[in-house]
Amino acid sequence: MQARRGDPAVMSSFIRATQREVYSLCAYLVDEDSADDLSQETYLRIFRALPAFRKESSARTWLLSITRRVCMDELRRRVRRRRRETLVPEFNAELPGLVPDDDHAELRELLRQLPAERRGAFVLTQILGLSYIEAGDISGCPAGTIGSRVARARGDLIAALERGSSRRTEREARPDAMD
Amino acid sequence: MRWTNPWKRRGPASSSEPPTVDDACLAARAVLSAQLDGEPEPPLTEEIADHLADCPYCAVWRESMHQLTRRVRLTSARALPDRTPQLLAAVLVDQPARRPSRAAYRLVRLGLVVAAAAQFVIIVPALIFGDAGALVSPHASRELVAGWALLAVLARGTAVEPAGRVGRPGRATVSLRCGAGWPAPLRRRRVEPVARRVCDSLQRAVAACPRRCDAAVGVQPLDVGDRSGGTAQEKSTGIGSPRPTRSTMRE
Numbered sequence: 259m260q261a262r263r264g265d266p267a268v269m270s271s272f273i274r275a276t277q278r279e280v281y282s283l284c285a286y287l288v289d290e291d292s293a294d295d296l297s298q299e300t301y302l303r304i305f306r307a308l309p310a311f312r313k314e315s316s317a318r319t320w321l322l323s324i325t326r327r328v329c330m331d332e333l334r335r336r337v338r339r340r341r342r343e344t345l346v347p348e349f350n351a352e353l354p355g356l357v358p359d360d361d362h363a364e365l366r367e368l369l370r371q372l373p374a375e376r377r378g379a380f381v382l383t384q385i386l387g388l389s390y391i392e393a394g395d396i397s398g399c400p401a402g403t404i405g406s407r408v409a410r411a412r413g414d415l416i417a418a419l420e421r422g423s424s425r426r427t428e429r430e431a432r433p434d435a436m437d
Numbered sequence: 438m439r440w441t442n443p444w445k446r447r448g449p450a451s452s453s454e455p456p457t458v459d460d461a462c463l464a465a466r467a468v469l470s471a472q473l474d475g476e477p478e479p480p481l482t483e484e485i486a487d488h489l490a491d492c493p494y495c496a497v498w499r500e501s502m503h504q505l506t507r508r509v510r511l512t513s514a515r516a517l518p519d520r521t522p523q524l525l526a527a528v529l530v531d532q533p534a535r536r537p538s539r540a541a542y543r544l545v546r547l548g549l550v551v552a553a554a555a556q557f558v559i560i561v562p563a564l565i566f567g568d569a570g571a572l573v574s575p576h577a578s579r580e581l582v583a584g585w586a587l588l589a590v591l592a593r594g595t596a597v598e599p600a601g602r603v604g605r606p607g608r609a610t611v612s613l614r615c616g617a618g619w620p621a622p623l624r625r626r627r628v629e630p631v632a633r634r635v636c637d638s639l640q641r642a643v644a645a646c647p648r649r650c651d652a653a654v655g656v657q658p659l660d661v662g663d664r665s666g667g668t669a670q671e672k673s674t675g676i677g678s679p680r681p682t683r684s685t686m687r688e
Contacts, residue, residue, distance in 0.1 A: 269528060274521045281517055294520070298527050305528045361512045383474060384506065385513040390476045405479065409470035413458070416501040 273301060279318075279386055280325050286369055286381040287329035296332060300325045315395055322386070323396040326378060333374055368418050372411050379407035380415075461488045465495050466502075473506060556585065583643040590639070 277297065284296035303324050311320060369377050375397075382393040383404065390401035390408075397404065458466070465488045468481050489495055563578035573581070 266525065266529060270521055270525050273524050273528075274519065277520060277524065278517055281520075282513070297520070298524055301524050301528050302531050305532065361508075365509060365512045384509050390471075390474070401476070402479065405471045405474075405476060406467055408474070409463075409467040412470055412502050412505060413463075413466060413498070415505055416498065419505065420501075 269305070276318075276321055279322065282385060283322060283325045283381060284329055286366065286385060287326065287374070287378060288332050289370070290366065292332065296325075296328055300328045303328060316392075319388075319392050319395050322382070322388070323398075326382075326396055330374070368415055371418055372414055376407045376411035376414065379404045380411035383408050458494070461485075462492060462495055462498075465489050465492065466498055469495070469499050469502060473502060556581065580643070583639055587639045587643060590635075 280300050281293050281297050284300070285293035288296060300321075304321060307324065311317070315323075369380065372380065378397055379393055382388045382396060383390060388396070390404040393404045394401040461484075464479075465485050467479055468485050469489070471477070471479060472481075489499075559572045560578040560581050563573050563575050564582070
């Protein structure tokens, strides 16, 4: 609330305290390459809207709901762009070939395969550690819906990991068969 | 962290792939997921508890879920570079020019209140007691009252939206008239026409003020012209008759 007064020192400490969650949410909901730009866009919107913040929700929930809105806007923009550019291959078409070694990148790629709503619920609750109620406030839906989305996201991720594990096992078994 | 497939370790030997889940499995897994997150919903009913006890696939899924959650929490916790300076610079560039502080506004308002109080102290004795004990003449005090009242109404009307919205002219530029810029609730309650009438009366009062004052002190108005009527008393006393011209004065 002190950041409302426009004091650069207070604004700086506010950004320092919150940037990690904002960046993570942007990176997981959209992608890591855009996370910097999306974080910046989020803070611009936050400081423009700060005078209107009425403490009806916690500052963290308010901040993350704006972050989520920025990410959803970006995803919608990308969908529109993809519809226009018909020559660009399908969004998911590139995923099966991409199995990076880095655990973090692999997790990101797995999350990218989830539908946006499930991905949002999963990131908010499992990576940012919010409760279902807080995640529901941010996403604009009841806590029960968040629970259902998280469970389904878990199911999707488990299935994807099992498919990846099976493929890896087959790849490892193939040289033996050649011998 | 490598994914170890619990299904292959514990699943039925007849199938290497997990089966398609049905509604009962989905409901049971929602409960398992919420329990793992420490959330109260959805409640664990007897039906779901029975399913969890009997379904080997959901038991495997529970193990997979624990493994996935552990993996996600370990993987996602990583250090990020501090981008505060860049973000702050972007925000500061985007911020509008600083407005005067609330203290400055209060100071200006206090100054206006003091000025108004001083005017009140000067004007009211002249209006009540006339020339006796007044700091200014009754004529000047009436002019001041009417003038300030009119100025207050006009200022209120134009100060509601002085700059105008983006792309539209401000009201200050288009409507320097009484009643302009009254808020919508006042317009709905038909206050605006009344205010406009009051304002017109004030304007007429200001316009008529010099004539009345002249009459009060016995000076003939300038513009009576062809209105040559008047009572005998007026004619005899000179009140109401045309102001003497230079030629008549010479006579």
